[in-house]
Amino acid sequence: MILEFKVEAEDGRARSGIAKLRGKKFKTPVFLPVATLASVRALDFRDLEEIGIEIIMANTFHLHLKPGEDLIKKFGGLHKFMNFDGVIATDSGGFQVFSLGLGMEHGIGKIADNIFLERMRNVSRKGEKWIEVDDEGITFRNPLNGSMMRLTAKKSMEIQAKLGSDIVFAFDECTSPLSDKEYTARALERTHRWILECMESYDKKQAIFGIVQGGEYRDLRIKSAEFISSLELDGYGIGGSLGKSKADMLNILDWVIPILNENKPRHLLGIGAIEDIFNCVEKGIDMFDCVSPTRWARRGHLYVSPSSGGNVENKFRIHIKNAQFRESELPIDESCDCFVCKNYTRAYLHHLFNANELTYFRLSAFHNVYFMANLMEEIRKAIEGNYFEELKKEWLGY
Numbered sequence: 001m002i003l004e005f006k007v008e009a010e011d012g013r014a015r016s017g018i019a020k021l022r023g024k025k026f027k028t029p030v031f032l033p034v035a036t037l038a039s040v041r042a043l044d045f046r047d048l049e050e051i052g053i054e055i056i057m058a059n060t061f062h063l064h065l066k067p068g069e070d071l072i073k074k075f076g077g078l079h080k081f082m083n084f085d086g087v088i089a090t091d092s093g094g095f096q097v098f099s100l101g102l103g104m105e106h107g108i109g110k111i112a113d114n115i116f117l118e119r120m121r122n123v124s125r126k127g128e129k130w131i132e133v134d135d136e137g138i139t140f141r142n143p144l145n146g147s148m149m150r151l152t153a154k155k156s157m158e159i160q161a162k163l164g165s166d167i168v169f170a171f172d173e174c175t176s177p178l179s180d181k182e183y184t185a186r187a188l189e190r191t192h193r194w195i196l197e198c199m200e201s202y203d204k205k206q207a208i209f210g211i212v213q214g215g216e217y218r219d220l221r222i223k224s225a226e227f228i229s230s231l232e233l234d235g236y237g238i239g240g241s242l243g244k245s246k247a248d249m250l251n252i253l254d255w256v257i258p259i260l261n262e263n264k265p266r267h268l269l270g271i272g273a274i275e276d277i278f279n280c281v282e283k284g285i286d287m288f289d290c291v292s293p294t295r296w297a298r299r300g301h302l303y304v305s306p307s308s309g310g311n312v313e314n315k316f317r318i319h320i321k322n323a324q325f326r327e328s329e330l331p332i333d334e335s336c337d338c339f340v341c342k343n344y345t346r347a348y349l350h351h352l353f354n355a356n357e358l359t360y361f362r363l364s365a366f367h368n369v370y371f372m373a374n375l376m377e378e379i380r381k382a383i384e385g386n387y388f389e390e391l392k393k394e395w396l397g398y
């Protein structure tokens with residue numbers, strides 16, 4: 001284990017802390033922008049530095065397909081390849097195999113949208129299955145060219161070692177809300193066996209996180225949390241199907257978090273809505289990752305805080321395409337001090353978006369990523385100052 005984690009302040013079950021590894025550090029609670037293909041879309045390393053991003057998440061599966069881990073290794077690993085010297089975490093590739101392997105990237109969330117996965121799992125195309133799970137790993141078709149590929153625990157660790165990330169996630173099977181209990185239990189046994197294989201084969205210069213699975217089933221989640229907590233891991237991920245509603249997700253956190261060793265960081269995989277972040281930090285989550293800030297930006301949705309009209313109903317977003325912004329002299333968000341908000345109007349962003357100008361993508365991504373980083377900073381300060389509940393109420397209204 002190479003990651004040192006220290007809880008610095010607690011407010012209820014919410015906590016702030018600092019993680020140190022390989023001469024780098026990041027403060028928690030933290031939101032990891034996702035750099036799927038070794039790029040936080042539309043941004044470069046100077047942008048990330050200016051925003052103060054300490055840690056990002058890259059995708060093992062995508063990078064394995066394109067450009068391939070051998071090429072990245074040739075260039076000295078991910079940090080050098082993309083010129084980012086903060087902390088890089090890589091996921092195990094398991095979740096992507098289940099979603100992307102089926103060409104279903106868009107619209108798949110961590111909650112009930114995952115039903116697509118289950119529907120597609122056994123759908124054959126030209127009479128052949130796209131994904132087969134067995135006890136040793138997953139066989140699937142390369143979504144780029146249809147050739148057969150195989151991912152195992154050992155292979156996932158090999159790829160992540162070549163990528164040279166700082167934090168690796170153990171290989172897991174991601175089940176969907178439509179998986180019945182019997183299937184989820186079998187998948188959980190496989191996932192637990194795979195963690196042990198990962199712990200044997202990963203590069204010990206990296207930190208390793210194990211993922212708690214078990215779907216929406218209380219006893220399976222508890223069993224998984226107990227098992228994961230008994231292992232010598234650097235941190236914990238909470239993944240897989242988080243139930244059919246936000247209430248289910250919070251229940252799962254209530255079952256799992258008290259069991260996990262409190263001296264290790266807890267990462268909730270793939271969750272990034274602002275309302276969820278407040279509710280999950282309140283339950284004791286330290287780390288989040290999601291493609292949402294850059295994906296929403298590309299589609300015209302820009303984050304706004306309560307002082308600029310953001311609330312739970314509008315999900316703290318305005319849609320910049322709306323005609324009401326055509327002549328708006330206001331910045332995107334009045335309380336945001338990013339360079340976009342300091343220098344440009346909503347009218348300008350509205351124009352760039354409608355004109356499909358490339359500059360729009362950078363400016364909108366910069367604001368949304370900055371906004372999330374700034375929100376996490378506010379949350380940390382609130383935990384340290386013991387006013388997290390007040391801040392949450394100010395944002396969510398409850």
Ligand SMILES: [Zn+2]
Pocket residue numbers: 332333336337338339340341342367370371
């Ligand atoms: Zn801004």
